[in-house]
Amino acid sequence: MTRVSGGCHCGNFSVELQLTRAPDSYSPRACDCDFCRKHGAAYVSDPVGALHIRIADPAHAGRYRQGSGQAEMLLCRRCGVLLGALFTDGGRCCATVNAQVLDPAVRLGAATVVSPKSLSAGEKAARWPNIWFANVSIASPDA
Ligand SMILES: [Zn+2]
Numbered sequence: 001m002t003r004v005s006g007g008c009h010c011g012n013f014s015v016e017l018q019l020t021r022a023p024d025s026y027s028p029r030a031c032d033c034d035f036c037r038k039h040g041a042a043y044v045s046d047p048v049g050a051l052h053i054r055i056a057d058p059a060h061a062g063r064y065r066q067g068s069g070q071a072e073m074l075l076c077r078r079c080g081v082l083l084g085a086l087f088t089d090g091g092r093c094c095a096t097v098n099a100q101v102l103d104p105a106v107r108l109g110a111a112t113v114v115s116p117k118s119l120s121a122g123e124k125a126a127r128w129p130n131i132w133f134a135n136v137s138i139a140s141p142d143a
Helices: 034-039 121-131
Strands: 002-007 013-019 029-031 050-055 061-064 072-076 082-089 092-098 112-114 136-139
Touching: 013 082, 029 034, 050 092, 082 121, 092 121, 092 136
Parallel strands: 029 112, 050 136
Antiparallel strands: 002 013, 013 050, 061 072, 072 082, 082 092
């Protein structure tokens, strides 16, 4: 298990990822939708790893839905950084992290372009729990 950390620019969000393989074996998925392109986002996740998100000030945690509206994009309202995406289905939450928020020393593999916008809502709901972190915890002063 490799622990990798990161966060937004102002420190409101911090993340710790537990990866089950060497970091350079992960290929971040550069989503080609308009929203993710504007953020330069590419996502990393491990369905058998774990993700811990800490939110210092929930008032500055923005949640935004776009595309099919199924996933919640998590954005820092103070510094504008896109942390990742959450998807809740049947009470179970899974999540993926924008690899751009990880500590610069973390060496992931080369990004590959993916196109979830070409999938139906049902295909996305079936795909994400299989490739995103399923073990997700979010800690904030309100939680
Ligand atoms: Zn921030």
